[in-house]
Amino acid sequence: MSDVTLSKAVRSNLLHLQGTATMMDRTQERLATGLKVNSALDNPTNFFTASSLKARSKDLDLLMDAISNGVQTLQAADKGISAIQKLVESAQATARQAMQTTPRVDTTQTAVLQEAVATGTVAIGADSAALATGSDLGANTGTDLASGIVAHDDVFSITVDGDVFTIGINDTDGGGGFTGTADLVIDLDFSSATVDDVIAGLNGAMTSTEAAGISPALADFSIGLDGANQLAVTTSENEISFSLSGFATGFGIADGSFAPSNAQIAGLSGTLTIGTQTATFGAGNIETRAQLEDWLAGLTGDVSAEIDTSSDTLVVTGANGASVAIGGTLDTVAAFGIAQQTYSAQTETTTVNVPNPVRREMVEQYNAMLEQISNLTRDASYNGVNLLIGDSLDLIFNEDGTSRLNIEGGQFDAAGLGLTPVANEAFDENADIETVLDGLKGAIDSLRAQASRFGSNMSVVEARQNFTKEMINTLETGAADLTLADTNEEAANMLALQTRQQLSQTALSLASQADQAVLRLFG
Template sequence: MPEVNLSKAVRSNLLSLQSTAASMAKTQERLATGLKVNTALDNPTNFFTAASLNSRASDMANLLDSMSNGIKTIEAADNGLTSITKTVESMQSALRQARQDKSFKTMSYALDASIGTTTAKSISFEDGAIGTAPISIALNTTGAGSPATSGTLSSTFGSTLTFDNAGDQLNFSINVDGAGPVAVSIDAQTLTDAGITGTTIDDGAELRAAVGQALTDAGVTGVTVGGTGSALTLTSNSSGAGSSIALTGVAAVDGGGAALTNTSGIANGSNTGVAGVAAGAVKTVDALVQEINSNTSLKDKIRASNDNGKLRIENLSTEELTINGISSAGTVDGGASIGEIDGNTVRKNLVTQFNELRDQLDKFADDASFNGINLLRGDKLKLTFNETGTSTIDIQAKNENGDPIAINNTTLGIDHVVNADFDLDSSLDGKLEILGTALGKLRSQASSFGSNLSIVQNRTDFTKNMINTLETGAANLTLADTNEEAANLLALQTRQQLSSTALSMASQADQAVLRLF
């Protein structure tokens, strides 16, 4: 193509038009993309700085997903803890209901006239809370019988007791055979009257002498002071069921104003005598009642009472009680027939309810998972908070020693119960104490998870704000001002029109030479 020679004016206007077209193209690109820096050629510093900021924002945005899952995992564990806590509270309610229920079954039996005294006969108890080994109580005596006993209190000398101040006293009140109580006081004068040298009780003999003198001084009769060595006994002079000794209000008083400690060994207590059984006699209902209730193997398992001349037996168990020696007519005869007393059905049903609730507790713990992680089973949840991995948190259920644990019946100390566990009030009290401790552990763990949840939520909010800051910073470096670019485009369009007109005028000037031809 041959070279075309343009005039200076035409070439100048052409260059101006080309420059305007290029500027218009650049402005249109900014309006189309919304960016004033589209490539590194536009502004290397801003382009690469914005790219770095956007990359960090993208990395942090990826962490938000794991944080969101972490929050849901903690919430799932909290849901499980809430349900477990309600379950434990329901178990407490079952125990308290059993504790308050006293609907133990009873039966009353008359003493059969055929018991007689020629053959030794007995009544025995088994099953229920007693077990399979029968516990027997004799119904009659065929030999010499048993003598009546007296009420007796025993104590052992403790250590030296010194009455070194004028007001030092060892006081107590005594009740003999139901008469009293009578106030009794031992002081330094009592020791002198008893022939004790000095003002100190040093052994059992001096203690017996001092107590005997004090009883005499108080005018107490009908009681004998006895014992050997370090022992002290107070025995009623009467015998039988009406014989009794009782001590109350045992206390030491220091005349010098300080607390005087009672080291004598004397303490509050009471004892009642037992009525005698004549040789070859059938025991009375009262005698049987007292013998049954005083039998340590039957204590808290059955309870006997006199029901208008009948022997009333109360089965203190959830299981059926078997009584050997009950006739088919329902009387006590010491024969081969048996009688039965049902167990406490209310408490027995509550045992089933308790165990069903216990089973649900573990199921709540097993189902409290999210995305394959179950904090109540001892799983660890690790969350990363920054793009470099230097900021993390480990979330896991732990005990009071900081060791990882699972939340279940075993770690909470809640055992499966059997009917016998609901027989005694003391056993129920022990179960209630265990559940109270379990609730404390659950609430402590819930508090720990709540603290972790707060940390993750705060970090999530922080990360969102940081992403916004980074993206805004990158936008400030690269985004175009559309208003400004639109104004520029309008100005360039005007300039383009003017440049075109100027180019046309320059071209017309070059054409003037044609008029010479």
């Protein structure tokens, strides 16, 4: 508010100059910023509409990076599928190449047809066989003993080399105590005692301290049941004689003297040579079958021998088909039914078909190819996402997340394709190779199907990528249309305003001159 009084003409021109200056300031701002709407004061509707458009454009632009990564991830998976398919095709070629070779080849093999190089009759009996056998015990085995089979004063007497040992049986059930004389008395309850109890008592007595003075030791003898359910006395000694009282009658064993059937080997003298090792028979040397078996078991080198118990024969074997010489004193060698000569294992050379080694090598190549398939699958990742090992990709296409695409991956390593390493013999037969080829064909079909799915997904993602780019451009253009200034128009406005300003200043000067004319009246 000015205290100066202006004339109407001056005030009018002044107002015009102020309006022109204001318009010039606004035009200069538009020229400087390139915008005709710089704030909400310029045009609230256009300002806020443009701001909304720009905000959406920015949101979409942020999504473009994720979409671009999705495109690259799909491309990595697609290239991996293509490379894996080539490796599977190479595995197919390996299998087909194996099928073109001969399944089997002829080879010469030498086989030992008979290991035994010399066999003869031993005929020396068995010095550990049953020496005395009674009658069938029938229902008395494992059950209570019937009355009369064992009396309370029965005595078991065994004589070895003139030494006598007696065992008395005492009935603890009250049927009458033992009244005889014996080196050792065993107690049995006749009301419940079984044959097994009697056998256990006798064997225990023969291994007792009271029996230790008998030589050979009674511990070398045993009493048991044979396969015919009969009581049998067994020993590894050369001679044994024993007599029984009423006890023998109960088990059907007659009194008498019994000896092992070792007469032939006990009476044999001389030597037997097998290879470079010699056995000497006779007093103080080998006298029993057990001693002979021990010597045979101790043979060393490329020769072994044993007594075949099923046929009671001496069998000599040369290790690895070695020749073995049999010799010694003529009578001794003849006693075993073996002629003195050098024996050789029988061998035979045959031509047989064996698997083709070329096919075995191709099995190794095939398995190596499967390993490479798995390695390649693990390497087909992009930005930490691998669609070939089961990862998934979730792409968002709009700013509020309502438009999106989820791409599921799968297992496309060798195992995921149903391809497992094969055994060495897998290519030996053409039928087995056909099975492998069927599996490879199935793997290729799976890869092709997945490649098609990835291709469809790629088309969708690329279409959305292009759409988003165009939408961003549309939003930016729309915002610009609402806020950008026409610089040509604003420049023309500035020139016009400058001209108007100059004219207003001239008019103001003329209006002031009119007031100055009054001063001349006082001059």
